[in-house]
Amino acid sequence: MGHSKISVTIPDEIYNDIDEMASREKVKLSHLVTEALTDKLRKKRNKPIYNR
Numbered sequence: 869m870g871h872s873k874i875s876v877t878i879p880d881e882i883y884n885d886i887d888e889m890a891s892r893e894k895v896k897l898s899h900l901v902t903e904a905l906t907d908k909l910r911k912k913r914n915k916p917i918y919n920r
Contacts, residue, residue: 886900886901886904
């Protein structure tokens, strides 16, 4: 699977929360965001999207 870079604007409070979570879980912020977006897409489509 390839990778794309995006730029998004989010509230500081959300950024601080996800940055803290990524640090606590010792994962990259991009991994945490990818995981959250994958979960959201899966729920919307009600089926698995990507194989990991």
